[in-house]
Amino acid sequence: MKLTIFNGSPRxxxxxxxxxxEQFLTGYNRINSDNVSINYISKSKLEKERKEIFRNADIILIFFPLYTDCMPGIVKNFFEDIFELKINKSKKIGFIVQSGFPESIHSTFVERYLNKFTQRLKCEYLGTVIKGGVEGIKIMPPVMTKKLFSRFQDLGEYFAKNESFSPEIKKKLLKPYKMNFGRKIMFFIFSKTGMANFYWNSNLKKNNAFAKRFNKPFVE
Ligand SMILES: Cc1cc2nc3c(=O)[nH]c(=O)nc-3n(C[C@H](O)[C@H](O)[C@H](O)COP(=O)(O)O)c2cc1C
Structure with missing residues (x-):
């Protein structure tokens, strides 16, 4: 069966x-050289086309970043669109959620939603792969991304062979699940010295938004 991928990043x-x-497909293509359709949810002009692609697909993987402990708005919109399609042909759907914070626990709540949502679509849920600590991979030297990329390649290879996620690789990617004691101490020291907010504050200042950092625009 043909694989269809949706990329839910607003970027x-x-x-x-x-x-x-790309890393996933490097591994996937070791086994299966069929063309994989890749669709960007951020391309709003392709909304209608995207729905049809979804309707006709058999196996679907949806990659998206965690945004404020959930999903980007464009992904939620997409989910609402496909729910309205009233699909009558069963599909296999899997998700890959990646986040900035290193601990994967942050993404486990949206995982429950994804499971329920897939059942409501009356499709087969292939599971959700969660990976934290992904922000910055674009600028990291290869030595820092080697393990992550090789795991995603293996994930893709396994998927091409089995049409499912490898439970073993999924488990490895899930680490760290929570912040360990050493990190908590380090973070405590950073927050006391103001270092924890240094990067965010400098960005706020750069954008003339520092004075507005505690604003609550939606509170009456
Ligand atoms: C508006 C916004 C909200 C975010 N919210 C979270 C969050 O709640 N938890 C988290 O761990 N990372 C959060 N992130 C970080 C992204 O998940 C992370 O940078 C991800 O790798 C971005 O992937 P992308 O380049 O594919 O969009 C957020 C980023 C943005 C821009």
Whole structure:
């Protein structure tokens, strides 16, 4: 069966999701050389076309970044669109959620939603692969991304052979699940010295938004 991929990053082609898809496909293509259709949810002009691609696909993987502990708005929109399609042909759907924070626990809540959503679509849920600590992979030297990329390649290879995610690789990618004691101490020291907010504050200042950092625009 033909694989169809949706990339849910608002950054589109220039995203970490793209890099992970490329790595996944490097492994996938070791086994299966069929063309894989890659679709960017960020391309709003292709909304109708995207729905049809979804309707006709058999095996679907949706990659997206975690945004405020959930999914980017464009991904939620896409989910609402495909729910309205009232699909009558069963499909296999899997998800890859990647985030900035290193601990994968952050993405486990949206994972529950994805499972339920796939059941409501009356499709087969292939599971959700979660990977934290992905921000910055674009600028990291190869030595720092080697393990991550090789795991995504193996994930792709296994998927091409079995049409499912390798439970073993999934488990490895899930680490670290929570912050360990050493990291908690380090973070405590950083927050006391103001270093934890240094990067974010400098960005706020660069964008003339520092004074507005505690604003609550949606609170009456
Ligand atoms: C608006 C916004 C919200 C985000 N929210 C979270 C979050 O709640 N938790 C987290 O771990 N990372 C969060 N991130 C970081 C992204 O998940 C991370 O940078 C990801 O690798 C981006 O992938 P992409 O380049 O494919 O879009 C957020 C990033 C943005 C821009």
């Amino acid at each position: 589109g082609e220039d995203s970490n999701s793209t890099i992970l898809i």
